[in-house]
Amino acid sequence: MATDTDTLAATQRLVDSEYGYGFVTEVEEDRAPKGLNEGVVRYISAKKEEPQWLLDWRLRAFRAWEERYLPAGDPTWAKLRYPPINYQDAFYYAAPKSQADRPRSLDEVDPELLKTYDKLGIPLHEREVLAGVAVDAVFDSVSVATTYKAALAEKGIIFCAMSEAVREHSDLVKKYLGTVVPYSDNSFATLNSAVFSDGTFVYVPPGVRCPMELSTYFRINAENTGQFERTLVIADKGSYVSYLEGCTAPMRDENQLHAAVVELVALDDAEIKYSTVQNWYPGNKHGEGGIYNFVTKRGACRGRNSKISWTQVETGSAITWKYPSCILQGDNSVGEFYSVAVTNNYQQADTGTKMIHIGANTRSTIISKSISAGHAQNTYRGLVRIQPRAHSARNFTQCDGLLLGDRCGAHTVPYIEVKNSGARVEHEASTSRISDDQLFYCMQRGLGAEDGVNLIVNGFCKVVFQSLPMEFAVEAQKLLEVSLEGSIG
Amino acid sequence: MLEIKGLHVSVQGSVILNGLDLTVPEGEVHAIMGPNGSGKSTLSYTMAGREGYVATDGQILYRGVNLLKMSPEDRAREGMFMAFQYPVEIPGVSVLYFLKAALNAHRKHRGEKEVDAIEFLKLARSNADTLGMDHEMLNRQVNMGFSGGEKKRCEILQMAILQPQLLVLDETDSGLDIDALKVVAKGVNNLRSENRTILLITHYQRLLSHVVPDKVHVLSGGRIVASGGKDLALTLERKGYAEFSTEAA
Numbered sequence: 001m002a003t004d005t006d007t008l009a010a011t012q013r014l015v016d017s018e019y020g021y022g023f024v025t026e027v028e029e030d031r032a033p034k035g036l037n038e039g040v041v042r043y044i045s046a047k048k049e050e051p052q053w054l055l056d057w058r059l060r061a062f063r064a065w066e067e068r069y070l071p072a073g074d075p076t077w078a079k080l081r082y083p084p085i086n087y088q089d090a091f092y093y094a095a096p097k098s099q100a101d102r103p104r105s106l107d108e109v110d111p112e113l114l115k116t117y118d119k120l121g122i123p124l125h126e127r128e129v130l131a132g133v134a135v136d137a138v139f140d141s142v143s144v145a146t147t148y149k150a151a152l153a154e155k156g157i158i159f160c161a162m163s164e165a166v167r168e169h170s171d172l173v174k175k176y177l178g179t180v181v182p183y184s185d186n187s188f189a190t191l192n193s194a195v196f197s198d199g200t201f202v203y204v205p206p207g208v209r210c211p212m213e214l215s216t217y218f219r220i221n222a223e224n225t226g227q228f229e230r231t232l233v234i235a236d237k238g239s240y241v242s243y244l245e246g247c248t249a250p251m252r253d254e255n256q257l258h259a260a261v262v263e264l265v266a267l268d269d270a271e272i273k274y275s276t277v278q279n280w281y282p283g284n285k286h287g288e289g290g291i292y293n294f295v296t297k298r299g300a301c302r303g304r305n306s307k308i309s310w311t312q313v314e315t316g317s318a319i320t321w322k323y324p325s326c327i328l329q330g331d332n333s334v335g336e337f338y339s340v341a342v343t344n345n346y347q348q349a350d351t352g353t354k355m356i357h358i359g360a361n362t363r364s365t366i367i368s369k370s371i372s373a374g375h376a377q378n379t380y381r382g383l384v385r386i387q388p389r390a391h392s393a394r395n396f397t398q399c400d401g402l403l404l405g406d407r408c409g410a411h412t413v414p415y416i417e418v419k420n421s422g423a424r425v426e427h428e429a430s431t432s433r434i435s436d437d438q439l440f441y442c443m444q445r446g447l448g449a450e451d452g453v454n455l456i457v458n459g460f461c462k463v464v465f466q467s468l469p470m471e472f473a474v475e476a477q478k479l480l481e482v483s484l485e486g487s488i489g
Numbered sequence: 490m491l492e493i494k495g496l497h498v499s500v501q502g503s504v505i506l507n508g509l510d511l512t513v514p515e516g517e518v519h520a521i522m523g524p525n526g527s528g529k530s531t532l533s534y535t536m537a538g539r540e541g542y543v544a545t546d547g548q549i550l551y552r553g554v555n556l557l558k559m560s561p562e563d564r565a566r567e568g569m570f571m572a573f574q575y576p577v578e579i580p581g582v583s584v585l586y587f588l589k590a591a592l593n594a595h596r597k598h599r600g601e602k603e604v605d606a607i608e609f610l611k612l613a614r615s616n617a618d619t620l621g622m623d624h625e626m627l628n629r630q631v632n633m634g635f636s637g638g639e640k641k642r643c644e645i646l647q648m649a650i651l652q653p654q655l656l657v658l659d660e661t662d663s664g665l666d667i668d669a670l671k672v673v674a675k676g677v678n679n680l681r682s683e684n685r686t687i688l689l690i691t692h693y694q695r696l697l698s699h700v701v702p703d704k705v706h707v708l709s710g711g712r713i714v715a716s717g718g719k720d721l722a723l724t725l726e727r728k729g730y731a732e733f734s735t736e737a738a
Binding site for chain 2: 435436437438440441442443444445446447448449451455456458459460461462463
């Protein structure tokens with residue numbers, strides 16, 4: 001009963017607060033001018049009422065970007081082709097869209113998007129949220145979020161928006177922000193450090209096992225943070241947390257350039273499991289439009305016996321540039337990377353991981369499955385580095401590429417650096433087509449060509465799906481089917 | 490009834506079947522025997538609708554409908570089953586999952602309700618029991634790491650679950666030890682009924698002493714060159730195919 005009362009109260013607060021901010025009248029003032037300069041960085045920081053240290057940090061990042069990365073241009077080593085990005089032709093800060101600015105109902109939303117929601121079986125009220133339809137309050141997810149918050153607070157777990165964390169838990173943010181991905185790490189991460197809009201902060205106290213999967217899906221106030229999102233997850237000694245990012249439903253977004261940063265820190269005996277399903281708009285069948293997704297994700301296994309495991313299912317975006325990595329610093333620490341990357345039509349993906357073995361007896365596993373169809377190009381790029389002190393370190397890497405059709409490409413670019421003679425590194429790679437034999441076998445048993453392909457592709461990805469949380473795995477499987485629709489014909 | 494009339498088939502431009510005629514009445518088991526390269530596998534692939542097997546002339550009528558005009562999956566859903574000579578591996582997909590997907594495709598086609606996982610597990614286990622197979626096979630990946638015998642048993646299990654009306658077994662007996670051969674024979678004999686049509690394509694007489702055919706045909710040079718009762722198989726075993734081959738040439 002108490003929960004019900006809380007829920008109602010919280011919902012009421014939310015409704016009240018929205019009206020209180022008066023979004024409708026203030027739209028124009030809440031947008032920074034086009035282009036990127038020091039003034040914009042200061043504007044963002046001021047809008048968010050940030051402490052001086054964070055403004056200074058943003059400014060250091062901005063200067064590094066301006067002096068080092070802007071003149072040099074974007075990195076060119078990835079197997080990706082796209083026209084140069086005009087950074088001065090974009091907005092870097094906009095307050096959440098007002099109700100008046102949004103589609104009034106699903107009737108005003110792109111019918112293609114609705115069709116996809118239908119195929120994925122997304123409940124009606126969730127479709128409205130995903131498509132950005134103006135709704136007063138989403139009662140279901142508000143109540144779920146409220147219930148979550150109470151359960152988490154009881155265990156001392158912090159799970160909130162980054163801007164809230166900067167206000168409420170400044171010391172923790174200051175202690176860890178930028179310690180895994182330095183502000184000047186690469187051009188996209190540097191850009192993000194200067195202008196990040198918002199994101200998620202998680203802290204799990206020592207010895208606490210987070211009782212539920214933490215999902216951005218249930219986090220309110222998450223709107224419009226997609227473009228330059230900043231996530232920081234800290235698992236203190238002996239704790240455990242599983243974090244789900246993204247959503248299988250295609251998200252509507254008007255910003256083409258996305259440059260997110262995710263930092264994970266695992267202390268002694270702690271474990272972080274980070275699962276992503278990425279389904280940003282991939283562009284149309286002719287390769288027009290679509291999101292450019294340049295993400296820097298890195299986890300530090302700082303403590304002894306710590307573990308970080310990345311699982312990603314990448315089906316969206318016109319361009320994916322993403323290498324979720326592990327720095328295995330603590331002795332006996334473990335890093336894992338499980339990935340399924342699907343590219344269709346004219347999508348391009350250059351994705352993989354870095355496993356940096358520093359501590360003794362560190363272990364890492366890399367399983368990468370890529371599926372290419374249409375004219376798509378799919379590259380696995382991965383680094384395994386064994387440092388001199390990493391005695392008895394072990395790595396196992398398996399990269400498999402599956403081709404559908406004869407106009408797409410799968411590429412594997414492994415980098416292996418071993419500086420300790422007691423280490424053991426294994427690398428297996430394969431590229432194959434769905435064979436006519438397999439497809440005919442399925443069809444002879446009564447499966448249509450598309451169902452046959454889906455079955456074979458799902459089998460191919462099974463090891464990765466198995467490492468996803470159960471519900472996510474089912475959704476991911478469905479998503480793959482929708483992504484590859486029409487690739488056989 | 491299955492009626493194949495004047496069937497001509499080319500594979501990659503070369504003529505393999507050359508005016509094949511064959512009639513198999515409902516409820517009968519017919520064996521097709523022939524030397525290597527006589528067109529045995531081409532016949533089964535053409536019946537199943539494999540791409541690249543081009544019927545340049547003739548018809549394959551099953552219950553009055555020309556199979557050649559149907560997609561491979563529709564032939565399967567209408568009750569045609571082919572047991573493969575070389576069953577194909579599908580990594581990451583369990584036998585159970587594969588078969589459930591297949592059965593549900595059939596049921597959907599017939600306008601019946603799909604079976605759920607629990608219902609299907611019961612069905613699969615009871616069929617495995619009938620054929621004396623280990624339940625463990627159901628959880629293994631389709632044909633992955635299976636021995637030759639296991640692959641053929643798995644084909645028979647699939648056949649038992651899908652309950653086809655028109656069965657084509659393409660050299661299912663080749664390379665089997667006696668135990669596996671008995672499982673295959675049992676699977677076929679269990680399905681023998683008034684409304685089923687069964688075609689056993691084989692090189693040897695061995696299987697035919699366990700599944701006694703109503704008729705035996707000799708395939709040579711892309712057409713049926715001789716037909717007879719079950720004793721014809723024994724004659725072939727004794728004398729070989731030599732005299733039929735010359736006849737055809």
